[in-house]
Amino acid sequence: MRLRAWVAALCGVLALVAALAAGHLVAGLIAVNASPYLAVGNGAIDLTPVELKDFAVRTFGTYDKLVLLAGMALVLVVVSALAGLASRRSVWPGAVVITLFGVVGIVAVAARPDLGAAALLAPLVSLIAGAAVFVALHRAARPRAVSAATGTSRRAFLTTGAGVVVGSALAGVGGQALAGSKNAAASRAAVGPLVPARTAPAIPAGTDFAGLGTPSFLTPNPEFYRVDTALTVPQVRAEDWSLRVHGMVGREKRYSYQDIRDRPLVERTITMTCVSNEVGGAYVSTANFIGIDLADLLEEAGVQPGAEQLFATSVDGWTSGTPVPAALDRERGGMLALGMNGEPLPLEHGFPARLVIPGLYGYVSATKWVTDLEVTTWRARRAYWLNRGWGEQAPIKTQSRIDFPKGFATLPAGTVRISGVAWAQHTGVARVEVRVNNGPWQDATLSREVNVDTWRMWYAEITVPAGTHQVSCRATDRSGYTQTQERVGTVPDGATGWHTISFTAK
Missing domain, CATH: 3.90.420.10 (Oxidoreductase, molybdopterin-binding domain)
Incomplete structure (x- = not known):
């Protein structure tokens, strides 16, 4: 007899949770990066094309890794549920998927340059735990003729599932506690x-x-x-x-x-x-x-x-x-x-x-x-x-940026103050200019210089009538170089181009 669809899917998802929690617990004893979930995530980062990494940084900023982990979790849950659904008649399809997950975890941990052979214990335990829980849940959920009228199989499945949830929670919390036992924060405070x-x-x-x-x-x-x-x-x-x-x-x-x-x-x-x-x-x-x-x-x-x-x-x-x-x-x-x-x-x-x-x-x-x-x-x-594919020497390029007003802001017509920052580390910023609507460049007022390895702030006052306007800025460093208008991306050695924003005056 076949398992009900929701029961079969839940078998796969709970097996996944148990596998990840068990791996995280063992990783807490060895090294947190040995956790299969994190190892696969780190491997994904390493294998991601540069262009996609740039997109993630631009789009999500410091939340890029959180987005990656959330995306991985969603994919794992969906695949695990599908593996459970494929196992409504037999445990074997799900067992094969779990084994493949385990192999991916083992390979990811083995590829980490900061982990030794002992770290392989974490994905191995994860694989064993996932397979064991999947088989146990599948057996508990399988209908039996003698219990069809009493619902014993459902109670057995729910009891086993509850035990898996509690055990996984304890393993996950325990792994996190072990990982934090080194307490770098306390060391820093000391x-x-x-x-x-x-x-x-x-x-x-x-x-x-x-x-x-x-x-x-x-x-x-x-x-x-x-x-x-x-x-x-x-x-x-x-x-x-x-x-x-x-x-x-x-x-x-x-x-x-x-x-x-x-x-x-x-x-x-x-x-x-x-x-x-x-x-x-x-x-x-x-x-x-x-x-x-x-x-x-x-x-x-x-x-x-x-x-x-x-x-x-x-x-x-x-x-x-x-x-x-x-x-x-x-x-x-x-x-x-x-x-x-x-x-x-x-x-x-x-x-x-x-x-x-x-x-x-x-x-x-x-x-x-x-x-x-x-x-x-x-x-x-x-x-x-x-x-x-990034550059070898990587000197920082002379750049400037407009911080106020923000793009698409609405300001009163008349005198508008534009402000921002410029940098040309190890050379020094000598000059910043702004222009409005492709008009002539005008000098901005520079802040005091601290040293050639630090940025300088600037501002300029412009007069604009009502309407939509564009403002651009450019910096000149102490070597006499003025930043180029040519717009290129960050790869292979840093972006170039003038920063331009639009605003509306009323």
Whole structure:
């Protein structure tokens, strides 16, 4: 006899829930990324074409990973329900689907660069749990002649299903508790204040026009842009963290968190920009970073002739490659940063330590949760984004953006104040101009410059009659280069073009 359709579908869905919960529980004991659900999600991110990733970042911003996980969950539920429906007469179709799910989880975990062989236990347990629960539910739900009149099979199914739900909930909560037992937040709180021996110059008055619509000069930590490939924020305690420096060096070195913190710390004011920042985009922010000179660590190791790339690896296996000359350039001021805006790095911004190298897009200069630095060549090692068609050197391009008014705003006719921000890290912004309706360019008033590695705010006053108007802006850096009008996307080395908005005057 066949199972009822809703019962068969529920068998598949509950088996999925049990499988994922069991895998998450075991992953909590080993490493959270060993959870099959997260491993498959991370694998999906790695395999997603660059264009689709750019679309996700543009469309969903920092919620792109949440959208991915929700989409995966929906697909898994639908497929599991269909597998259950295909098993109304026999358990085997669903068992085959569950096995395929398990194999995908095992492959995803095995492919993770940050996981060892022990992590394979999580997807293996997930597979066993899913198959066992599916078979048990299917047997409990199968009608029996002796119980047809009493409804015993229905009660057995509901009882078994309730047990699966409770057990899955306990396993999921237990896995989450185990994953959080390392308690990186408590470790961060215990670090205490980071006091630099060399503080950054005080931010003078007049460095922003926040009252006119620009951002504040320093970006508060919760508002600092975040773009990374991590589905879950790595939880690394300071006491467990270490940094290895090796490769084409005279002496391999390893440092603990305390080794770094005990050194004289330096504070620098730096504007960072993501290569995924579209023209007019928000992925640019400024902070006071506290840490040590990256050049000190490299010189202690002794960089050998012929070295071209500093290949950095995060605790979650993500990699980036920085040109060695930029990493060694003391004038540029690359840092191994421990702090941000007067406090230890937030977890989502790389605690315990990250790289910050001014003037280069983040995908080659800003590895968060960094744990390994290998001095090597471009040919020997290929970093995460380099393998996906992005540029090698990645200097940040001179850009500007309009922050006020917002596109399609309605304002009173007459005098209108336009304001925004410009950046040309490691070169410096010399000039910003605006124009209305393709008319002549006029100079904007610039805020005070803090240093060449930070953004500058600007504003300009224009007079417009009633009607719809377009305003564009462009910046010129201290080398004399004026940003191009040519509009190109972010791939392979950053977007270009003038930011233009439309507004209506009444």
